[in-house]
Amino acid sequence: xxxxxxxxxxxxxxxxxxxxxxxxxxxxxxxxxxxxxxxxxxxxxxxxxxxxxxxxxxxxxxxxxxxxxxxxxxxxxxxxxxxxxxxxxxxxxxxxxxxxxxxxxxxxxxxxxxxxxxxxxxxxxxxxxxxxxxxxxxxxxxxxxxxxxxxxxxxxxxxxxxxxxxxxxxxxxxxxxxxxxxxxxxxxxxxxxxxxxxxxxxxxxxxxxxxxxxxxxxxxxxxxxxxxxxxxxxxxxxxxxxxxxxxxxxxxxxxxxxxxxxxxxxxxxxxxxxxxxxxxxxxxxxxxxxxxxxxxxxxxxxxxxxxxxxxxxxxxxxxxxxxxxxxxxxxxxxxxxxxxxxxxxxxxxxxxxxxxxxxxxxxxxxxxxxxxxxxxxxxxxxxxxxxxxxxxxxxxxxxxxxxxxxxxxxxxxxxxxxxxxxxxxxxxxxxxxxxxxxxxxxxxxxxxxxxxxxxxxx
Numbered sequence: 397x398x399x400x401x402x403x404x405x406x407x408x409x410x411x412x413x414x415x416x417x418x419x420x421x422x423x424x425x426x427x428x429x430x431x432x433x434x435x436x437x438x439x440x441x442x443x444x445x446x447x448x449x450x451x452x453x454x455x456x457x458x459x460x461x462x463x464x465x466x467x468x469x470x471x472x473x474x475x476x477x478x479x480x481x482x483x484x485x486x487x488x489x490x491x492x493x494x495x496x497x498x499x500x501x502x503x504x505x506x507x508x509x510x511x512x513x514x515x516x517x518x519x520x521x522x523x524x525x526x527x528x529x530x531x532x533x534x535x536x537x538x539x540x541x542x543x544x545x546x547x548x549x550x551x552x553x554x555x556x557x558x559x560x561x562x563x564x565x566x567x568x569x570x571x572x573x574x575x576x577x578x579x580x581x582x583x584x585x586x587x588x589x590x591x592x593x594x595x596x597x598x599x600x601x602x603x604x605x606x607x608x609x610x611x612x613x614x615x616x617x618x619x620x621x622x623x624x625x626x627x628x629x630x631x632x633x634x635x636x637x638x639x640x641x642x643x644x645x646x647x648x649x650x651x652x653x654x655x656x657x658x659x660x661x662x663x664x665x666x667x668x669x670x671x672x673x674x675x676x677x678x679x680x681x682x683x684x685x686x687x688x689x690x691x692x693x694x695x696x697x698x699x700x701x702x703x704x705x706x707x708x709x710x711x712x713x714x715x716x717x718x719x720x721x722x723x724x725x726x727x728x729x730x731x732x733x734x735x736x737x738x739x740x741x742x743x744x745x746x747x748x749x750x751x752x753x754x755x756x757x758x759x760x761x762x763x764x765x766x767x768x769x770x771x772x773x774x775x776x777x778x779x780x781x782x783x784x785x786x787x788x789x790x791x792x793x794x795x796x797x798x799x800x801x802x803x804x805x806x807x808x809x810x811x812x813x814x815x816x817x818x819x820x821x822x823x824x825x826x827x828x829x830x831x832x833x834x835x836x837x838x839x840x841x842x843x844x845x846x847x848x849x850x851x852x853x854x
Contacts, residue, residue, distance in 0.1 A: 439554060444825025445789025445853065446755040448702050450693045451547070451820075452738065453525070455571050455580075455709035456517070456717030457762035457781075459774050461803045462726055463491050464782035465508050467766075470802060474766045477723040485793040493731040496739035502793045503742055503751065505785045505852050509797025509806035510759075512813040515778050517712040518573045518580055520761035525582030527817030527828075527843035538578025542834070543586035546594070547817065548703035550832070550842065551824055553592050559700030561664045566594035567692065567704070568607065568685045572711040580712065583705065587834035594705065597668070597692065599685045606685075607692070609668060667699035668692070680740045687737035694744055697754050702824075708734075716760055720771035742786055755788025755823045759816065766802045780805050783816050788823040791854040811849055818846030823853070 459476075461467060466480035466489055480489035483501035490498050497504075512529070514520040518537035519530035526544040530537070545553075552563030566583055573580050585592030600608025670678065670692055681687040686708055693704040709715040718725050738758065745751035763781030764774030780799045786792075797809035818828035821843065828843040 439825055439830060440827030442822060442825045442827055444555070444823070445753075446787065446823045446825075447753045448697045448700075449547070449551070449704075449755040449757065449788065449820060449824060450690070450697065450741070451703065451705045452690070452756070452758045453705060453707050454716045454734075454758065454760040455521070455707050456712055456715050456760065457520075457764060457776060458716045458730075458760045459718060459722060459726065459764035460508070460780070460782040460799075461764060461766060461774070462722065463494065463731070464506055464784070465799055465803050466491055467801065467803050470766070473768055474802060478727075485795075488793070488795055491731070493727060494735045496735050497742075500739055500742050503746065503786050504792065505790045505794040505796065507783045507785070507796045507811060507816070507849065507852065508780075508799055509808065509810045510781050510783050510813060510816060511779050511806060511810060513778060515762070515776050517717070517761065517776075520776075520778060521571075521712075522581040524759065524761040524813045525817070527814035527846045529814075529845070530581075537581060538573060539581040539584050539586070541586060541590075543581050543584065544840070545586045545588045545592060545832070546583050546705075547820055548594055548705055549585040549588050549592035550821070550826065551702045553588055554826055554830070555702060555824060557700040557702055559663060561667055561696065561699040561701050562595040563702040564592070564594045565597060565693075565696055565701055565704045567597040567689045567706055568599035569707055569710045570596055570598070571707045571709050574713060575711045577711065583707070587840070588832070589835060597689075599710075604685060605683045605688045607668075607670070607688070663699055667695050667701070670695070677744075680736075682733050682736040682740070684733045684737075686733055687740070690737040690741040691744075694741060694748075694750075697745075697750060698748070718764065718773050719769070719775055720773040722764070722768070722773040724772070745787065751787040753788070755790070755820065756784075756786040757820060758784040763803075766804045777804075785819075785852060789853050790823070791852060794852065796849060796852055809851075812846065814843050814846030815849055816846075818843045819848045819852060822848035 462476045462478055466476060468475065468480055476491070478491040478493060481492045481495065481498055483490055483498040485501045488501055490501070512520065512523050514523045514530055519532050522528065522530045522543070525546060528544040548564030557563045571580050572578065583594065598608045600606065666672065670688060673691065678688065678691060681691040686706065689706045693706060696704050715730060742751065742756065745754055760781065763777045765777045769775055780803060797811060798807050799805065800807040821828055828846045828848060830842040831839050832842055833839060
């Protein structure tokens, strides 16, 4: 059966499974026993360390040299204007504009040696979010239905939630590749089909910290019974379609079913209602769209959503792409709300007993150049950057790898963007070598060039 019709779930084959199946005769094993053993241990025999993931994607490329990997002895043309400060982990420092996060680093693991070979935003975003190298080096590249699927699409497909809350949510923007450009690749269902696209929650409404969710608005006269009645009517219409249209109607039916679940599930409705949170909690996360996105992400985790992605930019050049005025922008616009939001999120997850089973990932698609340009900015630098992990079985207070003395290249334990994606999947109980099928039933391995960073886990 094609993956556009259903996910293969626990019976999706990995390279390891293939070898095991080849050995069935030698060890007198029955195939049902093998599959049952795999199911008990998770996909491919991996026991999930996390049930959900919150991915805070600092879209545009945050400066690792001014946040996570300070090099205070650099020459003036490279040295950050910010100062390193001590954290709750001896010997680990972050910049002085992350004071709250510095007090929570005992829950965090940093990977300081990430790299890949994509310099432009769209190819780098695609590589960072899927672990698949883009064959386009530069230029305006948009999302395509043939793309490798987003992490949230895969997790929702192969580890579906028991609740009726949508498994994959993206907020507060569908980030464009430049203002007015196409949707960046790496966020959508791609080859798995539209039914695995994220449920999108957009910034909107009368305030800058509010969301626009017309998909959850049923209208005053639309009760649950009427929604279900319309669902049955649409189902009948789909089943009576012509032979040519029936192939497409299956996907439409699943989209309609997902919409029906959202409109009739009180748990799903409640998860999105931020006004149910006390004012002090909303204030603690920050009265801005990104802080409120992190609060909404926490609510969705509690309700059963598998992956929530917060893309921190309306377009690739709007926020963390600091080619000019890097220090001013970080100091005044970017780091204060990030520090407030991420520290509140981590504290909240700890206090509610959720961090152990929730993987939190903070990353961008690239780093920034060691050399400061003539506009007091830093340019794209794909050769070395930092990724932050917390929860989900991650070793707390750990630093993996290192950059050289200029923060330009990995000097110890280098890892690729594909390894980062494989590590996220490993925490969620999904093997990097899982075989997935595109809409033409062609096999593809999930992250063929990625290996989980085992040392990151406790």
